Amino acid sequence: MQLGSISFDSPLLLAPMSSICTAPYRLLMEELGCGGTVSELVSCHGINYKNEKTHKMLDIHKREKNIGLQLFGEDKEAMAKAAITAQERNPKFIDINMGCPVRKVVSKGGGSALLKDPTVLGDFFSTIKKAIEVPLTIKIRTGWDSDSINAPEVAHIAKEEGVEFVAIHGRTRTQAYKGKADWELLEDVAKEGILPMIGNGDLHTAATTRNRMNNTNCDALMLGRGPLRNPFIFLESYLKEDDDIFFSxxxxxxxxxxxxxxxxxxxxxxxxxxxxxxxxxxxxxxxxxxxxxxxxxxxxxxxxxxxxxxxxxxxxxLGNMPKRIDHSKDFMAGGHG
Ligand SMILES: Cc1cc2nc3c(=O)[nH]c(=O)nc-3n(C[C@H](O)[C@H](O)[C@H](O)COP(=O)(O)O)c2cc1C
The missing domain is CATH 1.10.1200 (Non-ribosomal Peptide Synthetase Peptidyl Carrier Protein; Chain A)
Structure with a gap:
């Protein structure tokens, strides 16, 4: 499966999650059927200050195949410098976090705050892009709030600057993790075909994921919280509904x-x-x-x-007990994207 110049093993990818998507978990998920992964968000300033803990976050296991390293920050020069360092670890691509809603990140102008002023984004993307040889990608939300939905505009700017794909979490920043991901909007944006697009949000079960995969305009889908409770969700999503395979x-x-x-x-x-x-x-x-x-x-x-x-x-x-997850209750309603 190809997104721009980047190839993945399948169109179901693992979403970046801070303190979760380190090399061991990403490798595990690749082996359990996900087509590619993205690291947790890593601070560009931490990288540039040579912080040891931050550099550990850039570790890639030698058996990981389809891995992107995600950076966050507000300053284009600092991001470009950090991207050069991250590139030395041989990721397939470098991803920019433009979806983090957390105040500590947003108040400094990083994460989803980058969606607030699209006029500076062309320059922001091109400065980072020029600094590296590996492809550049972005992960965004639909917009800052419901009055400023601008995912298509951001995707257009990204395309102009040679960004390879856009992953979109179908919520605004002000929504944080409340409500439902807006799949109608995601499908409309995907239909425009601006850039290769990954749809993301609330694909918590294999049935929902399979159904979306069979009917979507998106080029790929990304799952975050679903795999945490069901590590077999990628494998199950590829099964036909009546396939009789059971993970005990x-x-x-x-x-x-x-x-x-x-x-x-x-x-x-x-x-x-x-x-x-x-x-x-x-x-x-x-x-x-x-x-x-x-x-x-x-x-x-x-x-x-x-x-x-x-x-x-x-x-x-538990013997051969089947699993029954209660999806009516919130699970992990907070995160960095
Ligand atoms: C605990 C947690 C940590 C997250 N950390 C990141 C992150 O580091 N970078 C990012 O772009 N998104 C991050 N996210 C957002 C996810 O990538 C994803 O967009 C979001 O959870 C919606 O997808 P889901 O409904 O499949 O979980 C995080 C989400 C959670 C729950």
Whole structure:
């Protein structure tokens, strides 16, 4: 699958998520059927100040294939400089975060604040684009608020400056994560065919994703929160409705064990591994009975071995129980894009 000059393994991509989409999780998702990934947002200033923690965020696993590194910042020169550094890590593309609604980012002019004044965007894009050899891409929201929907205008400017594709989260900045992603608007923008376009927002189940994939004007789709609770969502989305394939609690446990290995390859900081695993395991347990108790047990174990023991016991005891996630309640209604 091709978006501009960038090739992906399939049109279902993993959305960037801060503190989640580090190399181990991205690799895991690529192996579980997603066509490509984007890193969490990384501060251009942190990169330029040579902050060690920020540079760690640029790590790419040698087996990752279709990975973009996402940068955020308000200053075109600082972004260009950081993009040159990020490019040394050999990503397939560099992505600009233009969707983050968080005050700390927006108040400095980064993230979705970049949507507020499109007149400066041509220069912003071209300065970054000229600095790098890998393709440049953007991820935006539909606009700042419902009175200033300008995704098509931003896409036009991006196209003029040679940006390769646009990913659009179908909400405005003021909406944050409230309400529903506006797919009617996303489909209208995609129909215009300004730039290769990725639609994003609220594709929480395989059925919704499959249905959208079969009927969309978008060139690709991006999933964020869905895969956190269902790591098999990419694989399931490609199945036909009546395909009889079932991912069991045992399969979840295998995914968890593989994720642990990748985390151990990524860092030797046991605390980071522990915190990351616990939170992901609890998300993956969503939809099975006894999750609240399981969560308590997980968070009271002292170490990684204890955490894995509790997880093994929980998933083993479920036998062949099917998963029933309650999608009527909000899940992770906050993030950086
Ligand atoms: C916890 C969390 C962190 C996020 N971090 C980022 C980020 O770093 N960069 C970005 O562009 N979007 C970020 N987002 C937004 C997602 O990429 C996506 O646009 C949004 O969650 C809607 O898609 P979904 O409904 O499939 O989750 C984040 C979302 C969440 C929930």
């Amino acid at each position: 609690p045992q399969d979840h446990l295998e995914v968890i064990e593989r994720f642990k290995t990748y985390m151990e390859e990524y860092t030797d900081r046991e605390r980071t591994i522990l915190i990351t695993l616990r939170k992901n395991i609890v998300w993956m347990a969503a939809g099975y009975p006894g999750v609240a108790q399981f969560r308590n047990a997980m968070f009271t174990t002292p170490d990684l071995d204890g955490t894995m023991e509790v997880a093994c016991e929980f998933f083993h005891n």
